[in-house]
Amino acid sequence: MVAVAKTKSRTKLAEQAHFRTLRLPSPFQPRLEALAAQQDWYDWAGYKAPHALWDDELEYFAIRSQAALFDISPMVKYRIEGPDAEAFLNRVTLRNVTKLKPGRVHYTAWCDDEGYVLDDGTLFRFSADRFRLCCQERHLPWLLDSAIGYEVSVVEETQEVAGLALQGPTSFAVLRDAGFKGVEKLKIFDLAEFPHEKGSVTISRTGFTGDLGYELFVPVKQALSLWDRLIEGGKLHGIRPMGYTALNRARIEAGLIVANADFVTGDSAIRTDRLRMPDEIGLGFMIDPAKGHFNGRRAILDARQNKTLKHVLVGLEIEGNIPAEHAIVYHRGKREVGLVSAAIWSPTAKRNIAIASLQRPYGDTVVDDLWVEIYAMRELQYHKLMKRAKVVPRPFIKLDRRTANPPGER
Amino acid sequence: MKNWDVIVIGGGHNGLVNACYLQRSGLDVLVLEQKDWVGGAATSRSLTPGFVYSNCSYVCSLFRPEIMRDLELPRFGLQVIPYEGGAVFTQDGDYLANYRDHHAHRREFARFSPRDAEAYERYACDVTRQCRFIQPLLMRTAPDPTSFKPRDIGELIYLGRKFSDMSAEEMALTMRFWTMSISDFLDEYFETDVIKANFALSGIIGTALGPMSPGTAYVLLHHYMGEVDGSVGAWGYARGGMGAVTQALAASFQASGGTIRTGAQVEQVLVKNGHAQGVVLAGGEEVLGKLTVSNADVKRTFLKLVEPKELPDIFLRRVKNFKIRGSSGKVNIALGSMPEFPALPDDSPCYRGDLHFTDSVERMERAYDDWKEGRWSADPFIDMVIPTTLDPTMASPGKHFMSCFVQYAPPKVGGREWTDADRDGFAESVISQIADYSPGFRERIVHMEVRTPREIEAETGLTEGNIFQGELTFDQLLFNRPVPGYAQYRSPVGGLYMCGSSTHPGGGVMGAPGRNAAVEILRDLKRGANHVSAAHDVI
Ligand SMILES: Cc1cc2nc3c(=O)[nH]c(=O)nc-3n(C[C@H](O)[C@H](O)[C@H](O)COP(=O)(O)OP(=O)(O)OC[C@H]3O[C@@H](n4cnc5c(N)ncnc54)[C@H](O)[C@@H]3O)c2cc1C
Numbered sequence: 001m002v003a004v005a006k007t008k009s010r011t012k013l014a015e016q017a018h019f020r021t022l023r024l025p026s027p028f029q030p031r032l033e034a035l036a037a038q039q040d041w042y043d044w045a046g047y048k049a050p051h052a053l054w055d056d057e058l059e060y061f062a063i064r065s066q067a068a069l070f071d072i073s074p075m076v077k078y079r080i081e082g083p084d085a086e087a088f089l090n091r092v093t094l095r096n097v098t099k100l101k102p103g104r105v106h107y108t109a110w111c112d113d114e115g116y117v118l119d120d121g122t123l124f125r126f127s128a129d130r131f132r133l134c135c136q137e138r139h140l141p142w143l144l145d146s147a148i149g150y151e152v153s154v155v156e157e158t159q160e161v162a163g164l165a166l167q168g169p170t171s172f173a174v175l176r177d178a179g180f181k182g183v184e185k186l187k188i189f190d191l192a193e194f195p196h197e198k199g200s201v202t203i204s205r206t207g208f209t210g211d212l213g214y215e216l217f218v219p220v221k222q223a224l225s226l227w228d229r230l231i232e233g234g235k236l237h238g239i240r241p242m243g244y245t246a247l248n249r250a251r252i253e254a255g256l257i258v259a260n261a262d263f264v265t266g267d268s269a270i271r272t273d274r275l276r277m278p279d280e281i282g283l284g285f286m287i288d289p290a291k292g293h294f295n296g297r298r299a300i301l302d303a304r305q306n307k308t309l310k311h312v313l314v315g316l317e318i319e320g321n322i323p324a325e326h327a328i329v330y331h332r333g334k335r336e337v338g339l340v341s342a343a344i345w346s347p348t349a350k351r352n353i354a355i356a357s358l359q360r361p362y363g364d365t366v367v368d369d370l371w372v373e374i375y376a377m378r379e380l381q382y383h384k385l386m387k388r389a390k391v392v393p394r395p396f397i398k399l400d401r402r403t404a405n406p407p408g409e410r
Numbered sequence: 411m412k413n414w415d416v417i418v419i420g421g422g423h424n425g426l427v428n429a430c431y432l433q434r435s436g437l438d439v440l441v442l443e444q445k446d447w448v449g450g451a452a453t454s455r456s457l458t459p460g461f462v463y464s465n466c467s468y469v470c471s472l473f474r475p476e477i478m479r480d481l482e483l484p485r486f487g488l489q490v491i492p493y494e495g496g497a498v499f500t501q502d503g504d505y506l507a508n509y510r511d512h513h514a515h516r517r518e519f520a521r522f523s524p525r526d527a528e529a530y531e532r533y534a535c536d537v538t539r540q541c542r543f544i545q546p547l548l549m550r551t552a553p554d555p556t557s558f559k560p561r562d563i564g565e566l567i568y569l570g571r572k573f574s575d576m577s578a579e580e581m582a583l584t585m586r587f588w589t590m591s592i593s594d595f596l597d598e599y600f601e602t603d604v605i606k607a608n609f610a611l612s613g614i615i616g617t618a619l620g621p622m623s624p625g626t627a628y629v630l631l632h633h634y635m636g637e638v639d640g641s642v643g644a645w646g647y648a649r650g651g652m653g654a655v656t657q658a659l660a661a662s663f664q665a666s667g668g669t670i671r672t673g674a675q676v677e678q679v680l681v682k683n684g685h686a687q688g689v690v691l692a693g694g695e696e697v698l699g700k701l702t703v704s705n706a707d708v709k710r711t712f713l714k715l716v717e718p719k720e721l722p723d724i725f726l727r728r729v730k731n732f733k734i735r736g737s738s739g740k741v742n743i744a745l746g747s748m749p750e751f752p753a754l755p756d757d758s759p760c761y762r763g764d765l766h767f768t769d770s771v772e773r774m775e776r777a778y779d780d781w782k783e784g785r786w787s788a789d790p791f792i793d794m795v796i797p798t799t800l801d802p803t804m805a806s807p808g809k810h811f812m813s814c815f816v817q818y819a820p821p822k823v824g825g826r827e828w829t830d831a832d833r834d835g836f837a838e839s840v841i842s843q844i845a846d847y848s849p850g851f852r853e854r855i856v857h858m859e860v861r862t863p864r865e866i867e868a869e870t871g872l873t874e875g876n877i878f879q880g881e882l883t884f885d886q887l888l889f890n891r892p893v894p895g896y897a898q899y900r901s902p903v904g905g906l907y908m909c910g911s912s913t914h915p916g917g918g919v920m921g922a923p924g925r926n927a928a929v930e931i932l933r934d935l936k937r938g939a940n941h942v943s944a945a946h947d948v949i
Contacts, residue, residue: 013504015521016755022511046513114579138516141529141599156524267531270538272577 023048026073027162027223035241042244045136045158047074050243059242063209063250064348066238067168069230070247072215073223076138077161080131082152089131092146092295093123094278094286102127105189105204109283110139115299116266116275118142119259120283122206124191132157132217136259137268146295162223166230167213167250170237172407175203175214178233186214188403196229197222205407208247210254212401212408237410252353253346255315255394257281262313262341262355277303280311281357282394311338314363315394316354318372319387321345324354327372329362333386337362340372346396353396354389367391414440416931417689417699419676419715420871420910422450423473425705426659427924428909428931430481432703433668434941435932440699441668442689444675444871448660450705451870451877452919454653454804458857461744461811462804464651465859466870466877468795468813469493469764471636471645472920473655474549476943486661489649491800492638496763497754498608499847505753506604506769507760523602533599533609539580540587541635541642542948543572548635548915548922549945551930552888552897588884592626593771603770610771611793614817616877616917618735620778621771625883632882632916645764647797651804651811655919679704679711681720685904689715701905701935703927706871707879708892708912709734716903725902728893732912733881736821736863736874737781741814741840744857748796748810749848762799767792767843781818784825786836786862791817792843809856816840821863821874828864836862878917879910888914899927900934907931 024047026032032050040051049071052059062068080089090097095108102125109120121135143154166174175183180194183203191204199222207213218226231239251258259265263281264274277300278284289301303309318324323345329338338358346353354372356363362370367390374385401408418429421443433439447453451466470490478488495508495515506522509515519527553565576584586595592613596606612633613626620626638644648654660670675692679702688698704711712721712729721729754760768774768791777787793815798804804811816836823832837860845851863875872879880886889897892912899907909927911917925942932939 009502009504012521015517016504018517018521019507019509019514019758022514024513043513046516114577138528138531140527141525141532144525268535270535270542272539272580 026071027220028071028073028164028227030224031227032071032241038243040243044074044244045076049074051245052243053241056243056245059240059246060249060347062238062240062242063168063211063246065169066240067166067171067174067234068240068242068246069227069234070165070167070242072163072165073161075134075158075163076136077157078133078140078143079155079157080133080143080152081129082150083129084150084152085129085131088147088150088152089123089133090291091150091293092143094283094288094294096288096291097123098291100125103191105191105206109278109286111278111296111300112266113296113299114275115277115296115303117263117278117281117283118266120257124202124204126191126202137265139267142267160220161217162220162226164216164226164230165207165213165247166216166239167207167209167211169212169401169408170234170239170410171213173237173409174230174234174239176233177237178229183214184406186407187405197225201226208254208256209250210256210395210397210402211250211399212404248342249344249347252342252344252355253348253395253397255355255396257313257355258342263357276311277309279304279309280313282313310360311357312360312363313355313357314391315396316340316356316370316372316389317392318343318352318354318389320385321352322374322376322385322387323352324372324374324387324389327354327374329356329358329389330371330373331362331366332369333371337370349397351396355394356389363391411696411698413688414438414697414699416440416701416703417442417697418703418705418909419679419689419711420444420450420705421448421656421660421670421672422705422870422910423452423656423659423919423921424910424924425450425703426656426663427477427481427921428703428705428928429668430659430663430666431925431928431942432931433663433666435937435939439663439668440697441663441670442674442676442691442697443670443672445869446673448670448672449653449656451872452652452656454651454657457859458744460806460809461857462651463742463744463811463859464653464797464813465742465861466740466866467652467919468797468815469645470648470652470655470919471633471638471643472918473636474921474925474945475637475639476549476946477921477925480941480943481659481662483655483658483662486658486665487650488654488658490638490646491649492641492644492646493795493800494759494763496765497758497760498604498766498769499751499753500604500769503753505760506608507758508608508763509759519605522605523600526600526602526605529599536583537631537634538642540584540631543576543584544631545635545948546572546945547888548920549926551899551926552891552914554889554895554898556895587627587631589624590627591622591624592630593621593775595627595630596771603772606771607769607774608766610774611766611768611791614774614778614791615793615815616738617881617883618733618737618781618818618876619881619883620775622775628884628887629882632918636918636920647795647801649801649803651797651801652919676715678717679715679903679906681716681903681906684720686906701907701931703907703909703931705910705924707734707873707876707910708732708908709873710871711908712901716906720903722902725893725896732892733883733886734873734876734879734912735881736867736876737818738875738877739786739816739819739836739863740859740861740866741816741837742859742861743812743814743855744805745810745812745854746856747808747854749812749844749851749854751848753847761796763795765794767847777818781820784820784823786819786823786832786839787817788839790839790843792840794844814840814844819862819875828862833860833862833864836860879912880917882916887916891916899923899930
């Protein structure tokens with residue numbers, strides 16, 4: 001017991017040095033540094049992460065035409081295990097976890113007691129009582145407090161587990177040629193363990209691009225060998241490591257939202273009018289009133305019944321080709337009704353697309369006569385454009401190869 | 411004989427802020443300061459060659475930027491430099507640091523508790539929300555709930571609306587903040603002793619309460635409401651020490667035609683027919699003024715300078731009962747070289763921040779137990795900074811000024827006055843605590859200024875040495891500060907106003923009381939106040 005305490009305090013002292021490295025290197029840092037011709041880094045949850053390595057546009061086209069490799073290690077990860085893990089997760093998250101079979105992944109979200117979204121993320125079910133929750137923000141105190149009364153353990157494992165996203169039409173071929181036997185059996189949202197080195201890698205057919213793609217998780221010790229194995233396997237399939245700018249384009253085309261970019265998470269919102277219920281950010285589909293009690297259930301159902309939902313998140317198609325990032329949305333060109341949170345010209349859809357939050361009834365029952373005001377800076381002058389916007393369904397693109405079985409080779 | 415438009419008793423920062431605004435509206439203003447220098451509790455003095463001390467207050471955050479701008483203080487030499495986080499030394503040879511970088515801060519806390527590291531986010535959010543609620547109230551005169559004047563009703567509605575904009579949860583949190591002990595409050599977020607101690611200090615500074623006393627959660631808020639250049643909650647050093655604030659104010663005041671007389675102690679406010687006529691100085695000189703404003707605390711003003719017969723007895727009784735207990739002392743140290751703290755790496759930014767040795771709330775509370783017994787704390791809580799790590803003007807290169815704010819020190823020792831021997835004992839409790847963590851510390855000391863509540867009161871006129879001119883507990887805030895019915899800077903004596911920290915919104919080098927009092931005076935004189943900027947928006 002004493003020996004344990006000593007080692008603990010010794011590592012605690014050794015950890016003092018962290019202040020000299022403000023942005024942690026990712027487990028893949030040696031490979032990223034070698035490729036980062038742009039040296040254009042940003043801060044992803046305290047990690048040094050690339051905006052682009054070589055050329056963000058070419059990196060985007062790797063997602064849509066070949067295979068792009070993206071480091072997702074900075075994503076916050078919680079290991080949730082125990083006989084009550086399913087019941088616990090069913091209580092704290094929105095979707096019905098009893099319907100999530102071992103070997104499956106689902107996209108979900110979680111709320112506080114007032115029904116406001118704390119975060120969204122993916123829940124991986126490895127077995128009956130072993131899960132991993134991946135998300136953008138940190139929730140350890142909340143998860144631990146919610147776990148009282150359940151036989152379950154919640155451990156943060158962000159620093160222990162490295163992750164990669166491999167996305168694009170040749171991503172299956174890359175994995176097959178890298179020697180992951182049986183990976184063709186993975187259907188969308190399936191996961192399985194595959195041998196790697198002396199251990200194993202978890203591969204799921206998931207991603208954030210709306211394309212055919214996979215995500216891979218390994219203990220950090222095996223991170224570099226996994227990277228090398230994929231690059232080797234991808235040699236003939238045009239594999240290309242990429243940064244966030246390319247991924248962000250792909251995710252907007254896929255109509256996917258990002259916490260604290262498209263909505264403000266409950267624990268970080270200082271202004272209470274920024275809080276959002278799932279129905280207000282397009283996550284209403286996750287709610288399963290039949291599954292029994294879950295966090296925020298009563299508030300969410302009350303808001304539905306009393307029609308007190310104030311906002312709605314929509315996809316917009318905007319005339320012209322100038323991206324409307326952070327533009328104000330108007331009704332009849334006059335009344336301010338919302339804000340665009342993400343917007344691009346979509347190279348794949350050949351449309352000018354946007355994700356926006358509007359105040360109901362605009363975007364909900366009133367969808368005509370919407371406009372966005374774009375301020376386009378060109379050579380030190382704003383061009384003020386008022387463009388017509390149409391509410392359209394998300395995703396903005398639908399690629400059959402994303403779900404095709406068996407997965408295509410190119 | 412000259413009859414000044416306004417006489418301001420006291421050249422503390424609030425007196426000077428008040429005087430500046432009044433002078434700038436075209437009034438002829440005289441500031442009378444008892445000492446040979448201005449500044450009150452915001453002074454920089456050189457007591458040994460080559461070193462300048464911030465004798466009382468030592469760090470700046472609360473001072474309102476609207477006032478700095480209105481009074482052109484940068485032009486008169488005011489610069490405020492933000493400082494780095496800081497650290498609490500732990501008894502096992504480690505430390506807990508506060509870093510300015512968000513992620514470094516979290517990783518540092520995670521060394522002690524991964525849970526607390528993440529809980530910090532919610533804590534910071536909740537505190538920020540409360541500060542945003544209170545900040546706009548600083549620069550507004552508190553409404554008088556017993557008055558039916560339209561303006562008071564308007565202000566009450568403003569308050570009520572701010573309150574009703576809150577969700578039930580937020581309202582509950584606000585009430586808790588105003589009434590809880592800082593210890594109980596922190597227990598709702600954190601589980602680690604040293605992390606709680608790290609935050610609890612803001613709940614007890616300048617307060618004759620322990621971290622377990624109800625009401626201390628609000629004191630913490632009071633210390634988070636400031637900013638350095640828009641960075642809310644940040645603290646900085648005034649370049650040249652806190653005296654730079656009052657030197658800039660004095661220069662601004664004189665540049666606009668104002669007059670300061672130092673070495674002019676007011677002994678009495680002249681009252682005729684219930685109206686102030688001016689003052690009598692020590693030595694008997696009479697100075698006449700149409701209006702008189704007192705920067706001295708409410709007890710000194712109404713129990714020492716005004717004859718009791720001029721005051722309603724209920725007012726007098728409430729002034730007597732106003733809590734203004736001394737609780738702190740100060741040790742200013744000139745150092746021949748930079749002290750070393752082996753626990754802290756040489757390149758740690760914490761040397762440029764505030765350092766503490768009290769690593770548990772319980773130790774803080776025990777230190778307070780000594781105060782209740784009428785003793786200075788055997789194991790004191792020290793807020794220690796070395797401003798010369800960022801300010802090259804207070805000592806020559808390689809030499810340093812160290813400021814130690816110390817709690818607890820009672821206004822009287824075991825019921826009797828402080829003696830010089832007591833003062834030396836108090837100093838020793840501080841030096842020996844530092845020396846425990848910093849080998850060779852004593853040898854570096856070139857000079858020391860030791861200030862118990864006795865010295866603080868003697869030098870600044872702060873009754874009992876209470877640094878805020880009255881405790882910041884909720885019963886003494888807003889429309890209750892200093893006395894119900896007299897929270898709008900006016901007093902029962904016609905033409906006699908208050909502008910010191912005893913008034914809303916309270917103590918600290920903030921300037922808001924002086925400014926708000928000026929607005930009320932100008933209102934009574936039916937003069938415009940366009941030169942007084944409204945509070946910055948909180949968006
Ligand atoms: C040791 C100590 C440390 C502190 N640390 C900080 C800090 O780091 N940061 C912070 O923001 N705040 C700090 N404070 C609090 C802050 O300094 C005070 O609340 C603030 O300076 C009070 O300003 P004031 O103008 O209201 O009153 P004072 O500064 O008290 O001014 C009153 C003035 O009136 C004069 N006076 C009184 N009676 C008479 C008379 N009869 N005739 C003529 N003149 C008279 C006094 O000499 C004095 O100059 C500290 C205070 C102390 C004592």
